[in-house]
Amino acid sequence: MKVSIFGLGYVGAVTAGCLTKVGHTVVGVDVQAEKVESIASGVSPIIEPELDGLLAEAAKNGLLSATQNHEQAIETTDVSLVCVGTPSAENGELNLQFVRQVTGQIADKVRVSGKSHDLVLRSTMLPGSTQKIATDLLADLLESGKLRLFFYPEFLREGTAVADFDDPSLVVVGTHDGSAFPNELSPLFGADAPSVNWPSAEMVKYACNAFHATKVTFANEIGRIGKNMGVDSRSVMRLLCQDTRLNLSPYYLRPGNPFGGSCLPKDVRALTHEGRRGGEELPLLESLLPSNEAHLAKLIELTKRLAKDRVTLLGLSFKSDTDDLRESPMVEVAQHLLGRGFELSIYDPQLNLAKLIGTNKRVIDEKMPHLATLLTGDLGAALGQSGLVIAAQKCIDLETLRPLITTEHTLLDVNGWPELRDLPAHYEGFCW
Numbered sequence: 001m002k003v004s005i006f007g008l009g010y011v012g013a014v015t016a017g018c019l020t021k022v023g024h025t026v027v028g029v030d031v032q033a034e035k036v037e038s039i040a041s042g043v044s045p046i047i048e049p050e051l052d053g054l055l056a057e058a059a060k061n062g063l064l065s066a067t068q069n070h071e072q073a074i075e076t077t078d079v080s081l082v083c084v085g086t087p088s089a090e091n092g093e094l095n096l097q098f099v100r101q102v103t104g105q106i107a108d109k110v111r112v113s114g115k116s117h118d119l120v121l122r123s124t125m126l127p128g129s130t131q132k133i134a135t136d137l138l139a140d141l142l143e144s145g146k147l148r149l150f151f152y153p154e155f156l157r158e159g160t161a162v163a164d165f166d167d168p169s170l171v172v173v174g175t176h177d178g179s180a181f182p183n184e185l186s187p188l189f190g191a192d193a194p195s196v197n198w199p200s201a202e203m204v205k206y207a208c209n210a211f212h213a214t215k216v217t218f219a220n221e222i223g224r225i226g227k228n229m230g231v232d233s234r235s236v237m238r239l240l241c242q243d244t245r246l247n248l249s250p251y252y253l254r255p256g257n258p259f260g261g262s263c264l265p266k267d268v269r270a271l272t273h274e275g276r277r278g279g280e281e282l283p284l285l286e287s288l289l290p291s292n293e294a295h296l297a298k299l300i301e302l303t304k305r306l307a308k309d310r311v312t313l314l315g316l317s318f319k320s321d322t323d324d325l326r327e328s329p330m331v332e333v334a335q336h337l338l339g340r341g342f343e344l345s346i347y348d349p350q351l352n353l354a355k356l357i358g359t360n361k362r363v364i365d366e367k368m369p370h371l372a373t374l375l376t377g378d379l380g381a382a383l384g385q386s387g388l389v390i391a392a393q394k395c396i397d398l399e400t401l402r403p404l405i406t407t408e409h410t411l412l413d414v415n416g417w418p419e420l421r422d423l424p425a426h427y428e429g430f431c432w
C-alpha cells in the first residue's frame with residue numbers, strides 16, 4: 001500500500017520503518033525540516049533498536065521518502081496515518097490542536113482531489129475525539145464516502161517498538177459503528193484485528209495505560225509495606241505472577257458487582273491499617289475500599305431511580321454459588337430499598353436460612369432480621385407482571401427466567417449477563 005505518515009516523531013518514525021519492512025511505500029510528513037531530512041535520507045530521528053537499519057534499507061530500496069508538503073503526500077498515497085503529538089495542558093486536558101490541523105489539511109486536499117482516501121488516526125485521544133473530528137471537519141467527505149475514517153491506537157513500547165510491531169500484544173481498529181474494517185486495509189491492520197467503535201478503540205488505549213500504571217503502583221506499594229514487615233516482596237510478586245488463573249488472567253477484570261465477601265474487604269483493610277500504623281503511605285491500596293463504596297453508592301442510586309414499587313433481587317450473597325452474606329453489596333442494596341418502602345422479594349436458591357451460622361447469620365440478624373419473609377422460591381409470583389428485577393447473579397437459568405419476564409419489567413444487569421438483553425423487558429446495564 002502507499003501510505004502517508006503525518007508526524008515523524010517516535011510513533012511516526014517507528015511506523016515508517018516497520019511498514020516499509022513489510023513492503024509498503026511510505027511518504028513521511030512533518031513540519032520540522034530536520035526530521036524530514038533525516039527520514040528522507042534513511043536515518044532515524046530517534047534512538048530505537050533496529051530502526052536505523054530499517055529506515056536505511058527502505059530509503060535505499062525507494063520505499064521511503066519524506067516531505068514538508070502535505071498535498072504532495074496525499075496525492076501520491078491512498079491512506080494517511082496521523083501520528084502527531086497530543087500533549088497535555090497543565091490542567092491535564094488533552095491538546096488536539098495538531099491532530100485537528102493535520103486532519104483539516106488532509107480533508108482540504110481530498111476535497112479537491114479526484115480520488116478517495118482513508119484516514120487513520122493513531123495519536124492517543126480521549127473517547128469522543130474521533131467523533132468530534134468527524135463531525136467538525138469531515139462530515140461532507142464521510143457522507144459522500146470519499147474519505148473513510150478509522151481510529152487505530154498505538155501500543156508499541158519504546159525500546160522494543162520494532163519487535164512489538166512484529167509480534168503485537170494488542171491490535172484494535174476503531175470504525176464508526178464497530179463494523180469490520182474493509183478487507184483492502186488488512187495489509188495495514190492485519191486480517192485478524194478486531195473492530196470496535198471509535199470511542200471504544202480510543203478508550204482501550206487509556207484503559208491499558210491506566211492498568212499498567214496501576215500494576216506498577218501496586219507492585220511498588222506491596223514492596224514498601226512488605227519491607228516494613230521484613231518481607232522481600234520481589235519473591236512475593238514472583239509467586240503472585242505464577243498464579244495465571246486468578247492473578248494474571250481475565251479474572252476480576254469484568255465491570256460489574258462491587259467486591260464483597262469475607263476476604264477482599266477485610267484483607268485490604270488489614271493491609272492498609274498496617275501501612276498506616278507503620279507510617280507508610282499506600283494511596284493505591286487506600287483507595288480500593290472508597291472506590292468500591294463509590295461503586296456501590298452508584299448502584300444504590302440507580303436501583304432507587306429505576307424502582308417503581310415492586311423489586312425482585314436475583315442473588316443476595318456476595319457471589320454466585322455461595323450462601324456467604326458477609327459484606328455482600330446486595331445486602332446493602334436490599335436494606336436501602338426496604339428503607340425506601342419498596343415491596344422487595346429476594347430469590348437466591350443458595351440461601352437456606354436454617355443453615356446460616358456464625359457471622360453469616362449475625363449479618364442477617366442485625367441487618368435484615370425479617371429476611372425470611374422476603375426470601376422466595378416462587379419467582380413467578382415474586383416477579384408478577386411488572387417491576388424492577390435486579391440481576392446480581394446468574395442464579396437462575398435463562399430459559400426458566402424467560403417466560404416470567406414481560407415488557408413491563410425493567411431488568412438491571414449488575415453482573416454482566418449479555419443474554420438478558422434478549423428478554424422482552426427494558427434492559428439497563430449497571431456500568432456499561
Ligand SMILES: NC(=O)c1ccc[n+]([C@@H]2O[C@H](COP(=O)([O-])OP(=O)(O)OC[C@H]3O[C@@H](n4cnc5c(N)ncnc54)[C@H](O)[C@@H]3O)[C@@H](O)[C@H]2O)c1
Binds near residue numbers: 009030083098155
Ligand atoms: N511515544 C510513544 O511511545 C507512544 C506510544 C503510543 C502512543 N503514542 C501517542 O502517539 C502520538 C505521537 O507520539 P510521539 O511520541 O510520536 O510524539 P512526538 O512528539 O515524538 O512526534 C510528533 C511529531 O508530530 C509532528 N507534527 C506536529 N504537527 C504537525 C503537522 N501539522 N504536520 C506534520 N507533523 C506535525 C511534530 O513535529 C513531531 O515530529 C501521541 O498522541 C502519543 O500520545 C506515543
